Amino acid sequence: MDKKLNVAVIGAGIYGIHHVDVYNQSPYVNLVAVCDFSSKIRENIEKEYGVKTYSDVETMLSEEEIDAVSIVTPDHLHREPAVQCANAGKHLLIEKPLASTVEDCQAILETAEANNVRVAVDFHKRWDPTAIHVFNTLNDGDAYPIRGYMSMDDIVDVPTKWFKWADQSDPVNFLGIHCVDLIRWYMGCEATEVYAVGTKKLLADQGIDSYDSVTSLITFENGCNWVVENSWVLPSGFAKNNDGRTSILTTDNYIRVDNQDRGIEVFDSEKQHTPNVFFFNNFYGKVFGFGADPINSFIDCLINDKEFVADGNDGLQATKITEAIHKSLDTGERVKIK
Numbered sequence: 470m471d472k473k474l475n476v477a478v479i480g481a482g483i484y485g486i487h488h489v490d491v492y493n494q495s496p497y498v499n500l501v502a503v504c505d506f507s508s509k510i511r512e513n514i515e516k517e518y519g520v521k522t523y524s525d526v527e528t529m530l531s532e533e534e535i536d537a538v539s540i541v542t543p544d545h546l547h548r549e550p551a552v553q554c555a556n557a558g559k560h561l562l563i564e565k566p567l568a569s570t571v572e573d574c575q576a577i578l579e580t581a582e583a584n585n586v587r588v589a590v591d592f593h594k595r596w597d598p599t600a601i602h603v604f605n606t607l608n609d610g611d612a613y614p615i616r617g618y619m620s621m622d623d624i625v626d627v628p629t630k631w632f633k634w635a636d637q638s639d640p641v642n643f644l645g646i647h648c649v650d651l652i653r654w655y656m657g658c659e660a661t662e663v664y665a666v667g668t669k670k671l672l673a674d675q676g677i678d679s680y681d682s683v684t685s686l687i688t689f690e691n692g693c694n695w696v697v698e699n700s701w702v703l704p705s706g707f708a709k710n711n712d713g714r715t716s717i718l719t720t721d722n723y724i725r726v727d728n729q730d731r732g733i734e735v736f737d738s739e740k741q742h743t744p745n746v747f748f749f750n751n752f753y754g755k756v757f758g759f760g761a762d763p764i765n766s767f768i769d770c771l772i773n774d775k776e777f778v779a780d781g782n783d784g785l786q787a788t789k790i791t792e793a794i795h796k797s798l799d800t801g802e803r804v805k806i807k
Contacts, residue, residue, distance in 0.1 A: 474536045474768060477502040477559075479526060479550045481510050483631060484564060485541030487749060490756045491764040492539070493518055498768055502533045504550075526550050530557045537771060539591075539764070540564065545637045548573040551588075555580040560587045562767040566646040567784025569638070571792050574785045581781065588781035589767050592650045595778055596759035596766075598747060599726055600651060603715070607655050612721035614656065614693040619648045621713045623701040628677060635672070639680045640699035641665075641791050644711075648697045649687070649790040650783060655717070658690040660790045660806050665797040671702045685794050708734075708743040 476498050478488045482505070492500040503514045504523040511522035523529035530553065537560040540550050547568045551561055561581065567590050568574045581588045594600055607614065621644040628635035653659065667683040682700035689695070703712060713728035728745075735742040749760040763778065770777050793804040 473497055473499045474771060475499045475501045475534050476537050476539070476768075477504065477529060477533065477535050478539045478541060479504045479529075479554075480541035480543075480564075481505045481514055482507070482541070485539070487756070487760055488539040488541055488562075488564075488764055489514065489518065489520075491761045492768075493520075494755055495765065495768060497772060501535060502529050504529045526553050530554065530559070535559050537562065537767070539767075543632070543634045543637065544642050545569045545634070548576055551577040552580045555584050555586045555588075558584050558586060560771055562589045562591055562764065563784065564591045565593075565650070565784070566590075566642060566788055566791065567781060568788060569642050569791075571785070571788055574781075574788050578781045578785060587771065587777070588784070589763075589770070589777040590779045590781065590784035590787075591763050591767075592647065592779040592783065592787075593748075593760050593763045594647045594651050595654060596762040597728075598759065599728065600654075603717070603724055603726065604655055606722060606724060607717070607719070608657070610721065612719040614691065615718045615720065617652065617655075617693060617695040617715070617717045618697075619652060619695065619713075619715045620698040621645070621648050621711065622682075622699065622703050623711045624703045624705055624707050625671070625701065626705050627701050627710070628672060628679060629675060635701075636678045639683070640701045641680070641683050641685075641794050643699075643701065645683065645685070645697060645699040645794065646787055646791055648699065650779065650787045652687070652689075652695055652697070653783070653786060653790075656689045656691055656693060659786060660687050660689050660793075662688045662803055662805050663790065663793045663797050664803045665794045667798050680798070683794065683798065685797075687790065706740055708741045709745065 476492050481503050492498045514522050538554045539562045541564045665685040667680040671681045672679050681702045685697045687695045715726035717724040731745050749758045793806045797804045
C-alpha cells in the first residue's frame with residue numbers, strides 16, 4: 470500500500486497508551502494526533518512520541534486529516550466521541566465495551582451506518598492463544614456444549630487506585646463484557662435469558678457505589694447454561710492484577726483453562742508475580758502480544774477491506790447481555806434478552 474492510514478487516539482491513559490504504542494510502531498500508520506483531557510498526558514505524548522495533541526475532539530477532527538480513530542475513554546464515555554468521529558466519517562476502533570448501554574451502542578452504530586463508517590470493538594481476549602484454542606476445539610467436530618463456567622476478577626486496586634470513575638462502572642461492564650463476548654464467540658449464538666445476584670460491601674465501605682462481585686447465570690440459544698463470576702476486589706497481594714478461570718463440558722470434551730498460569734513465576738522480597746507474558750510484551754522496542762493484535766488487525770482490515778474479528782454488532786450483542794444482567798440485579802428476576 471502506497472498511502473498509510475492517518476490514525477488518531479482519543480484517551481491515552483492506562484490502556485490508551487497501548488494504542489499509541491502500537492500505532493506509533495506500525496509501518497502502515499501515521500499517528501497524527503492524540504486527544505486527552507489531561508494536560509500531563511498530553512505533555513508526555515508530545516515529549517515521548519513527538520505527536521500533536523488536543524484537549525478537544527472537535528478541534529482535532531477539524532484540524533487533522535484522519536482516516537481512523539481509536540476511542541479509549543472510560544467505559545461510560547464512549548458515545549460522545551464515537552458519534553463525533555462517525556459524523557466526521559472516521560472509522561472506529563472502540564475499546565470494550567462498545568458502550569455501557571444498549572441505547573448508546575445503537576446511537577454509535579446508527580451514526581456510523583449513516584456515514585459509511587466501519588466500527589470494530591477491541592475485545593482483545595479473542596486474540597488470546599488460549600481462547601483461540603478453545604474456540605477451535607469447540608468448533609472442530611460435532612461436540613455439543615452442555616454447560617460452561619467463566620470467572621474474571623481484578624485486584625481491588627483497579628477500582629480504588631487506578632481509576633477515578635469506578636462508581637460509573639462495575640465488574641460487569643469492566644470485566645464481564647469480556648466474558649460474555651468470549652462466550653458468544655464460543656457458542657456461535659445469542660443469549661436468551663439471564664439471572665444475576667451481586668454484593669456491595671467492600672467498595673461501599675470506601676464510598677464507591679459499585680458492586681464488589683456479580684454472579685450471573687446466562688442461557689444461550691443452543692440450550693447451554695453458563696455461570697459467569699466477576700469481581701474487582703481481589704486482595705492487592707494477589708500474584709497478578711487479575712485472575713480468570715474457564716471450564717466447559719461438552720458431549721465429547723471437558724475443557725479447563727487457568728489464565729493465572731502463563732508459564733512463569735517471579736518471586737521478589739514482597740510477593741509472587743505471575744505476569745501475563747502473552748498480553749503485552751516489549752522486545753527490542755517493539756510491542757507485541759494479544760493486546761496489540763486487535764489494534765494491528767483493525768488496520769489490516771481497513772487496508773485490505775476484510776471483515777473485523779469483532780465488529781459493532783458484537784459490541785451491541787455483548788452490551789445487551791450486560792444490560793440484562795444489570796436489570797436482573799435491580800429487579801431480582803430473570804430477564805429475557807430480545
